[in-house]
Amino acid sequence: MPKIIAVALLLLVLQSTNAQSLPQNAARLVQTYNRPIQQQWKGVFSFPGGDVWFSNNFPGARVSGVARVNDSLYTLLITSENTPVNASPWYAFKVWSKRPQQIVIKLTYQQGVNHRYAPWISKNGQDWSLLTQESERDSATPDYSFHLRVGADTTWVAAQELSTSADVQRWANQVSKKAGVPVTVIGKSQWGKPINALKWGNQQSCSRILLMSRQHSPEVTGQIAQKAFVERLLENDALAKQFRQRFLVYLLPMLNPDGVDEGTWRHSAGGVDLNRDWYAFNQPETKAVQQYLQRELANTDNKLLFALDFHSTQEEIFFIVDPKQKSLLPGFSQTWIQATQQQVTDLKPVIRPLVSEGPSYTSLSYLFQTYGTETIVHELSDNSPREWLIRKSKASAVAMMQLLLNQVPE
Numbered sequence: 243m244p245k246i247i248a249v250a251l252l253l254l255v256l257q258s259t260n261a262q263s264l265p266q267n268a269a270r271l272v273q274t275y276n277r278p279i280q281q282q283w284k285g286v287f288s289f290p291g292g293d294v295w296f297s298n299n300f301p302g303a304r305v306s307g308v309a310r311v312n313d314s315l316y317t318l319l320i321t322s323e324n325t326p327v328n329a330s331p332w333y334a335f336k337v338w339s340k341r342p343q344q345i346v347i348k349l350t351y352q353q354g355v356n357h358r359y360a361p362w363i364s365k366n367g368q369d370w371s372l373l374t375q376e377s378e379r380d381s382a383t384p385d386y387s388f389h390l391r392v393g394a395d396t397t398w399v400a401a402q403e404l405s406t407s408a409d410v411q412r413w414a415n416q417v418s419k420k421a422g423v424p425v426t427v428i429g430k431s432q433w434g435k436p437i438n439a440l441k442w443g444n445q446q447s448c449s450r451i452l453l454m455s456r457q458h459s460p461e462v463t464g465q466i467a468q469k470a471f472v473e474r475l476l477e478n479d480a481l482a483k484q485f486r487q488r489f490l491v492y493l494l495p496m497l498n499p500d501g502v503d504e505g506t507w508r509h510s511a512g513g514v515d516l517n518r519d520w521y522a523f524n525q526p527e528t529k530a531v532q533q534y535l536q537r538e539l540a541n542t543d544n545k546l547l548f549a550l551d552f553h554s555t556q557e558e559i560f561f562i563v564d565p566k567q568k569s570l571l572p573g574f575s576q577t578w579i580q581a582t583q584q585q586v587t588d589l590k591p592v593i594r595p596l597v598s599e600g601p602s603y604t605s606l607s608y609l610f611q612t613y614g615t616e617t618i619v620h621e622l623s624d625n626s627p628r629e630w631l632i633r634k635s636k637a638s639a640v641a642m643m644q645l646l647l648n649q650v651p652e
């Protein structure tokens with residue numbers, strides 16, 4: 243075979259393997275001592291003689307500055323809490339006008355950062371829809387412009403639906419009522435907000451699972467998926483009842499309340515990526531979880547069999563424990579993903595076994611190395627249609643309950 247064809251074939255083979263399952267090296271060790279973050283100036287942006295106002299004065303907001311270019315064009319400067327940081331440029335603001343009119347809003351980011359999130363809008367900060375109006379990328383710059391009709395009624399605009407620590411607290415209270423268990427404060431964030439945990443099911447069971455989310459502030463689809471997943475576990479059908487009789491479930495619904503409410507791109511109020519602190523535990527949020535799990539699992543008969551840490555990125559990815567390394571439930575992740583796929587045939591999962599050697603920096607490597615837990619860092623796509631996301635999450639909850647009931651001896 244001519245050499246060039248052989249190389250082309252090899253590349254083709256490599257590409258097709260890449261699409262499904264690609265081992266990924268463990269996350270790099272980064273220092274997780276406190277680093278300063280830039281807090282936004284908070285208030286209403288107004289302009290001499292202007293009749294349009296912007297505000298970032300609410301939890302979850304992020305806009306660092308607004309410039310009025312002309313009567314109908316406004317440029318919003320969107321910057322991160324500190325650098326280096328992942329390019330997940332979260333923004334959120336309110337806008338209103340004295341008279342009904344159409345304006346153009348241009349989002350402009352700090353150097354090296356491209357626009358990522360298409361705008362969502364709301365009239366009340368609770369019900370959101372994706373803005374489908376004409377929008378354009380500036381081909382010469384990373385800027386992004388869109389048209390918006392504004393009037394005396396406030397319009398909320400955000401990178402994803404707002405889901406603040408107060409919103410998640412309200413939901414946790416509903417879960418508490420439904421499951422008949424308290425919300426326990428297991429620690430405080432850097433700025434003094436509660437880190438909450440709930441645990442329901444068979445309180446005496448040694449067979450335990452863990453669900454957590456929002457280590458990273460803008461990752462709202464992870465939260466939506468977790469919510470649907472939990473709600474399916476709490477239904478009153480025979481499967482969910484049987485599952486609750488056999489297993490104990492831990493839920494940590496909001497690990498980075500400060501970052502979420504400050505509208506950071508990724509980091510905590512301590513200025514660090516919490517999912518790189520599962521080694522040094524320098525940050526109060528991760529420390530609280532570490533100590534909580536140590537207390538809960540002090541009796542070594544208690545096994546943390548399976549953990550799901552919900553995140554978001556541009557596509558759907560399952561980071562799993564490398565199947566070659568034996569967890570408490572070897573191979574469970576892949577079986578579970580396949581079982582979900584049978585229910586949701588348009589799910590095209592990308593599965594990435596994480597090489598989990600050496601010190602553990604992330605939730606996945608920590609839980610696996612400390613407790614042998616079959617752990618998944620589950621990345622949901624920013625752009626998944628929400629109805630699909632909810633349907634898929636419920637199907638995956640059913641698959642997990644069925645498989646665990648079948649595989650784990652009583």
Ligand SMILES: [Zn+2]
Nearest residue numbers: 458461553554
């Ligand atoms: Zn994340």
